[in-house]
Amino acid sequence: xxxxxxxxxxxxxxxxxxxxxxxxxxxxxxxxxxxxxxxxxxxxxxxxxxxxxxxxxxxxxxxxxxxxxxxxxxxxxxxxxxxxxxxxxxxxxxxxxxxxxxxxxxxxxxxxxxxxxxxxxxxxxxxxxxxxxxxxxxxxxxxxxxxxxxxxxxxxxxxxxxxxxxxxxxxxxxxxxxxxxxxxxxxxxxxxxxxxxxxxxxxxxxxxxxxxxxxxxxxxxxxxxxxxxxxxxxxxxxxxxxxxxxxxxxxxxxxxxxxxxxxxxxxxxxxxxxxxxxxxxxxxxxxxxxxxxxxxxxxxxxxxxxxxxxxxxxxxxxxxxxxxxxxxxxxxxxxxxxxxxxxxxxxxxxxxxxxxxxxxxxxxxxxxxxxxxxxxxxxxxxxxxxxxxxxxxxxxxxxxxxxxxxxxxxxxxxxxxxxxxxxxxxxxxxxxxxxxxxxxxxxxxxxxxxxxxxxxxxxxxxxxxxxxxxxxxxxxxxxxxxxxxxxxxxxxxxxxxxx
Amino acid sequence: xxxxxxxxxxxxxxxxxxxxxxxxxxxxxxxxxxxxxxxxxxxxxxxxxxxxxxxxxxxxxxxxxxxxxxxxxxxxxxxxxxxxxxxxxxxxx
Numbered sequence: 001x002x003x004x005x006x007x008x009x010x011x012x013x014x015x016x017x018x019x020x021x022x023x024x025x026x027x028x029x030x031x032x033x034x035x036x037x038x039x040x041x042x043x044x045x046x047x048x049x050x051x052x053x054x055x056x057x058x059x060x061x062x063x064x065x066x067x068x069x070x071x072x073x074x075x076x077x078x079x080x081x082x083x084x085x086x087x088x089x090x091x092x093x094x095x096x097x098x099x100x101x102x103x104x105x106x107x108x109x110x111x112x113x114x115x116x117x118x119x120x121x122x123x124x125x126x127x128x129x130x131x132x133x134x135x136x137x138x139x140x141x142x143x144x145x146x147x148x149x150x151x152x153x154x155x156x157x158x159x160x161x162x163x164x165x166x167x168x169x170x171x172x173x174x175x176x177x178x179x180x181x182x183x184x185x186x187x188x189x190x191x192x193x194x195x196x197x198x199x200x201x202x203x204x205x206x207x208x209x210x211x212x213x214x215x216x217x218x219x220x221x222x223x224x225x226x227x228x229x230x231x232x233x234x235x236x237x238x239x240x241x242x243x244x245x246x247x248x249x250x251x252x253x254x255x256x257x258x259x260x261x262x263x264x265x266x267x268x269x270x271x272x273x274x275x276x277x278x279x280x281x282x283x284x285x286x287x288x289x290x291x292x293x294x295x296x297x298x299x300x301x302x303x304x305x306x307x308x309x310x311x312x313x314x315x316x317x318x319x320x321x322x323x324x325x326x327x328x329x330x331x332x333x334x335x336x337x338x339x340x341x342x343x344x345x346x347x348x349x350x351x352x353x354x355x356x357x358x359x360x361x362x363x364x365x366x367x368x369x370x371x372x373x374x375x376x377x378x379x380x381x382x383x384x385x386x387x388x389x390x391x392x393x394x395x396x397x398x399x400x401x402x403x404x405x406x407x408x409x410x411x412x413x414x415x416x417x418x419x420x421x422x423x424x425x426x427x428x429x430x431x432x433x434x435x436x437x438x439x440x441x442x443x444x445x446x447x448x449x450x451x452x453x454x455x456x457x458x459x460x461x462x463x464x465x466x467x468x469x470x471x472x473x474x475x476x477x478x479x480x481x482x483x484x485x486x487x488x489x490x491x492x493x494x495x496x497x498x499x
Numbered sequence: 500x501x502x503x504x505x506x507x508x509x510x511x512x513x514x515x516x517x518x519x520x521x522x523x524x525x526x527x528x529x530x531x532x533x534x535x536x537x538x539x540x541x542x543x544x545x546x547x548x549x550x551x552x553x554x555x556x557x558x559x560x561x562x563x564x565x566x567x568x569x570x571x572x573x574x575x576x577x578x579x580x581x582x583x584x585x586x587x588x589x590x591x592x
Contacts, residue, residue: 113555121586124576130510131544131556138548160558
């Protein structure tokens with residue numbers, strides 16, 4: 001048991017997910033990183049956990065992950081299914097890359113098909129469910145299972161018409177028996193009815209209860225996970241948003257993160273020499289958060305793309321999240337100002353790779369956006385992340401959540417240790433005021449604006465703030481041409497001759 | 500005439516199991532009075548859990564009519580004999 005506990009607690013990335021106490025009961029990791037983090041390492045070992053939630057909340061995905069993670073670390077397992085066929089479960093798991101089929105073939109895992117036979121009739125009012133116990137016990141003994149999943153057992157109720165009374169008392173016996181097995185068990189039930197309360201699963205049987213739900217607010221759907229109870233162990237107390245996709249469950253402990261980035265003093269170029277000059281010649285610190293705010297037509301995306309291209313040329317990987325333009329459109333538009341984003345995506349020798357991911361801001365809620373962004377960061381592990389324009393995310397969120405969400409996103413990215421470059425659209429009537437108002441969350445803030453003087457359009461940039469480094473206090477005029485951004489120094493001085 | 504093959508699965512010698520055995524035996528006597536032959540095998544799944552797995556049994560007692568086809572099954576203490584006959588598709592003429 002001790003080695004099992006250690007395996008679950010010390011994650012391969014070296015982070016300590018368990019807290020300092022070290023006195024918590026042994027756990028059984030599910031292999032779902034964010035979920036195990038919330039659960040302080042995993043589900044309680046050697047006792048039952050109840051996972052409840054309506055259809056489509058991902059109960060089966062979590063169950064399969066729990067089972068297969070055990071198999072991967074050498075713990076045989078048994079899955080009892082009351083709803084889906086074993087074949088469907090294997091297909092489901094294999095589609096998630098969990099490789100359940102292999103383990104079943106090798107005899108390390110068993111799936112017990114306990115779908116009720118709807119053709120079967122009942123005569124008389126008394127029935128016994130000992131067969132369920134005998135079958136599970138047999139499979140546990142034969143595989144030497146350390147993990148047990150009982151999926152959708154509430155289906156059993158109502159499966160035997162005319163014998164409801166005895167099924168109810170028999171189910172109580174089944175749960176009592178499961179509890180006595182002292183096997184790490186995950187029981188899932190649907191959210192309908194009051195099944196778990198009537199059978200006392202939540203109160204007496206399960207040491208740990210996790211509730212999943214889907215909510216629709218402002219016409220966007222969000223899935224939320226909450227740990228309702230946990231005997232003798234810690235857990236996060238919030239509702240945690242999560243995603244289900246072909247890659248499985250992605251949960252992010254949006255609060256309660258205990259990781260801290262190490263600040264660096266290594267400057268990296270912004271890709272615009274004149275702007276680097278305004279930042280003490282060198283650019284911004286690695287791991288910092290920079291924001292370019294400006295009206296439309298000031299070239300915010302070109303500044304962001306210049307940053308991306310410079311990073312790739314230094315050999316760093318960049319994740320470019322485009323919230324308004326598609327990938328083709330973005331590459332084409334930037335080609336006209338001399339930036340070859342396409343070349344960067346093709347990963348030339350010695351250069352870093354650019355991943356361009358359009359994430360259209362419509363349709364999804366902010367939690368989902370946050371999760372998708374963080375998932376992409378975890379997937380590609382870039383050193384630079386571009387959010388262009390960040391304001392597109394907040395435009396659809398007219399409420400007070402908007403600022404909180406942006407702050408959270410920026411701080412989560414900082415925790416990931418990436419350098420973040422965001423752009424923000426300022427309206428012409430904003431007077432240069434930032435609608436996102438996230439100045440406290442950014443380390444470097446560059447404002448871009450345009451001015452019409454006479455018959456000429458002038459573009460000017462200022463460094464509003466730059467934490468911990470030299471900041472030029474002058475306005476710098478710049479132009480956008482087929483060779484990118486070019487700066488010309490203080491307006492009215494270097495370019496006097498031309499006016 | 501081929502025999503009717505019935506298999507009764509029980510989980511230990513419980514009161515319900517004993518009732519089911521009694522009820523089924525009574526029914527078999529009635530059936531045999533019509534000239535049909537019935538083979539009955541009683542299986543205790545606590546002794547042979549793999550058989551419960553093979554037959555996908557959830558509730559006991561349960562009687563499965565193996566022959567003649569089609570396969571039929573009925574669970575419970577078999578106290579309602581009419582239902583048992585319908586469930587197993589058997590006739591007592």
